[in-house]
Amino acid sequence: MPPSPGDLVLDAQDLHKSFATGRSGWHRTRVSAVDGVNLQLRAGESLGIVGESGCGKSTLARMLVGLEHPDSGSITIHGRDVTRTRGRDRRLLRRQVQMVFQDPYTSLDPRMSVLDLLAEPLIVHKRVTGAAARRDRVAELLSLVNLAPELMHRYPHQFSGGQRQRIGIARALALEPEVLVCDEPVSALDVSVQAQVVNLLRDLQHRMGIALVFIAHDLSVVRHVADRTAVMYLGRLAEIGDTTTVYEQPTHPYTQALLSASPVVDRSRRRLADRIMLVGDPPSPTDPPSGCRFHTRCRFRQDRCGQEQPALRPLDGPADRLVACHFAEQTRDPAGVR
């Protein structure tokens, strides 16, 4: 039963995840990868997640598809809590939320033919029985991602990067998921091939009404694909809202810096000089700064920022957008930005 557009499909509340690193004993430290993230995803919408490496966007994605268990917080699908389910119930999560991985060169088993790769989820979930029926379904999946069904007896190494990513997408679609989580789906591909895959994902989203979580570091691709955009910094959401609003009126100082640092093909914008330059590198997530995690690199830093964690809050005005900054009203003001 397909959900009607606008239904809440996926609801993640207050997700936390940390990993232990180093040797056991005294040197053991914890990396706080995701620290209190809330996300809602409605049927058929696309949510972009941007941020730098180490900001927790991949960990978040892996929690959404059930590859990692959150330390605390909950994930509900259609109102059903799947956070700590095991066994049979877990298949619900697996079936409805599927993942497209970053690297199509390592995410496909080289010893399995395309037919085996695409039939595997059908067998595991007992969706299609009978070899002939499975072959039909695999052919259907291949044509869905614009690959010729005759290619099903080939092996991954016989395909180019873009074709492999299509196979990865077909595999994710095999169980007719309602949510597709794409973790950097085009960054391992050649530039001239990226647009093909971006178009395919958008097309599938529109045709099948799938909700898309699109994680990328390429801001222009996210802007193109996403209805809403979330900006993450060191495990927390800095800003989330309607894509146009976030890109055209960025309010969190980090969003502003990230957007101005992103290279744009536009010679008139020229260029390095009038850019908000962030000093230093992102701090280590093993020892995140207190208060606002961005305060060590922020242009608008004040005493309060180092002590008190800013809550994600709506800004006054019509725009659909939440910001985690104590001084969002001031930073939004163009006079304050320049």
Place this chain on the structure above:
Amino acid sequence: MRHAPESALHVRGLSVTFGTRRGPVPAVVDVDLDVARGELVAVLGESGSGKSAAARALMGLSARNATVSADALRLGDTDLLGLPDSQHRHLRGTRMSMVFQDALSALNPVLTIGDQIGELFREHRGMSRRQARAAAVDLLGQVGIPAPARRVGEYPHQFSGGMRQRILIAMAIALHPELVIADEPTTALDVTVQAQILELLDSLRRELNMAVLLITHDLGVVSEVADRVMVMYAGRVVEAGSADDLLDTPAHPYAEALLRSVPQVDQRGQALYAIPGSPPSPAHQPAGCPFHPRCSYVVDRCRTERPLLTVVGARTVACHRTEEVRHAAVTG
């Protein structure tokens, strides 16, 4: 072709062929290139386009199974062709240097940063250990590493990715070379750090009047810093010219298609322009123009006859239908 007196690098007819078990594979074919001092030239290409093989050949760092040939290869007034390995080796570091993509594997993990930078000064400038260390501290400060006097004694793994890239740049500029070749120096970095590194490269080449050859696949990076661009496809140059011209009105269908496939703000919600197919492998190149199977301007002639690189106005283009491409680009 104008030959500026302050030319740092002058290359004509550079070819690199790899010998493999399945026969010779041409990776770079007949590439011409000039970089003047203080100029930043970008080489734009995808994987397999030959851009990195060309860069390594210029540095004299080609793999053992590679055959490098050229009609002319000059660094400043020094002819690199037929230069004995020992002398070529002496030029590397002093007059030409390279910044690699993967800073962690380009640095020696068991030597401190100070030792690695200092080695350059001791080896090429005959400095004492103490002098070399002081010079290393200066240099680290110059590339924007905070507290250089303390960090000079640390090991590569103690630095972040952006800082390691700065260290590589410091080593590349240590002896004030005429030419720095940067092979995808920011690909592994985050955008905010990438912006810092690009700005560093840009300011250093102005201050030190260095020629920079930037190898990249990122049109955005090209647009941000390049003076001139050379677009490579399947081992050959398909278009070369000033960055302003080329990004504004590309004359080769490949350059035009690449630019067109970049997401634009006013096209949100529409399908992106997608180039069909994928780049050819150097071992199996199509006949005629190597881009013809993916080209939207293809005519019969393209399938059989490879277009030569010809001068059109201020740039060079290898396409039979460049007039139509430029016309389309101008009128939108």
